[in-house]
Amino acid sequence: MTLNRENIIKNDDLEETNTNVKKSIVYDTQDLNLWYGQDKALKNINLSIYENEVTAIIGPSGCGKSTYLKTLNRMVELVPSVRTEGKILYREQDIFDKNYPVEELRTRVGMVFQKPNVFPKSIWENVAYGPKIHGIKDKATLNQIVEKSLKGAAIWDEVKDRLHENAFGLSGGQQQRLCIARCLAIEPDVILMDEPTSALDPISTLKVEELIHDLKKDFSIIIVTHNMQQAARVSDKTAFFLSGEVVEFSDTNKLFSTPKDKRTEDYITGRFG
Ligand SMILES: Nc1ncnc2c1ncn2[C@@H]1O[C@H](COP(=O)(O)OP(=O)(O)OP(=O)(O)O)[C@@H](O)[C@H]1O
Structure with missing residues (x-):
């Protein structure tokens, strides 16, 4: 089974959003349940992720945000006790299908973690690593990919004169943008971000938030964040998770201004969590 982006965006994928712009669904999660051994961490999740939008996942510690994110690229299965039920359709194909690639x-789905996880290699090597693994050997092509990815991650100007220096010499905020460049280098469709700014200072956080805003033109982004102001600033839609369930999912403006569920209201007004 192979994925064909061009063929799988059909009209019946499209849904009306509040802006009356029809957008296709990238991920459609249907009745998803997940257990770590005996403990149920995700309960009957139904959630659609739309193309070229930023979707924020908020909720108190332990509510299942990271678990859900890691389910989207099946990384969660690295934990041997994990068991899932239900479906996640990515571009209409069930990622739990036994023949799924x-x-x-x-x-197709890149991931950026809480702490920048740069490799102990040069800046250039960090970005070229993924494309090289995918078989690109030509130096000129790799140079082009490195430049484009670093520009895409808004860090090119800061590093263009030191591409062959060790990436550990960069600041934390620069390292996180390098990780985003590394993710862009493999030309993903979706970028998953797990609290990408929680280890960064306010200025670096702002840069990454501006970058997220720019990147949604080309990618669909799902961001887990503890920071509700950040969710309000960067996202189009927000899902509020509580005890493994989605309590509310709607346009970010609506969720923060007129939450429908009392539990959402209590959380966003700081009454718990
Ligand atoms: N590897 C694991 N093995 C067993 N249980 C786990 C594992 N990872 C997470 N859990 C449990 O699953 C539940 C959801 O955890 P998860 O990390 O998804 O929550 P979270 O909302 O991302 O929390 P935080 O905001 O603190 O990162 C928690 O009860 C947690 O203890």
């Missing part, structure tokens, strides 16, 4: 999924 998981490796291909992980090249």
Whole structure:
């Protein structure tokens, strides 16, 4: 089974949003349940992720945000006790299908973690690593990919004169943008971000938030964040998770201004969590 982006965006994928712009659904999660051993961490999740939008996932510690994110690229299965029920359709194909090409999924869906996880290599090597693994050997092509990815991650100007220096010499905020560049280098469709700014200072956080805003033109982004102001600033839609369930999912403006569920209201007004 192979994924064909061009063929799978059909009209019946499209849904009306509040802006009356029809957008296609990238991920459609249907009745998803997930257990770690005996403990149920995700309960009957139904959630649609739309193309070229930023979707924020908020909720108190332990509510299942990271678990859900890691389910989207099936990384959660690295935990041996994990069991899932239900479906996640990515571009209309069920990622839990036994013939589903998981490796291909992980090249279509990039991930940025809480702490920048740069490799102990040069800046250039960090970005060229993924494309090289995918068989690109030509130096000029790699140079082009490195430049384009670093520009895409808004860090090119800061590093263009030191591409062959070790990436550990960069600041935390620069390292996180380098990780985003590394993710862009494999030309993903979706970028998953797990609290990408929680280890960064306010100025670096702002840069990454501006970058997220720019990147949604070309990618669909799902961001887990503890920071509600950040969710309000960067996202189009927000899902509020509580105890493994989605309590509310709607346009970010609506969720923060007129939440429908009392539990959402209590959380966003700081009454718990
Ligand atoms: N590897 C694991 N093995 C067993 N249980 C786990 C594992 N990872 C997470 N859990 C449990 O699953 C539940 C959801 O955890 P998860 O990390 O998804 O929550 P979270 O909302 O991302 O939390 P935080 O905001 O603190 O990162 C928690 O009860 C947690 O203890």
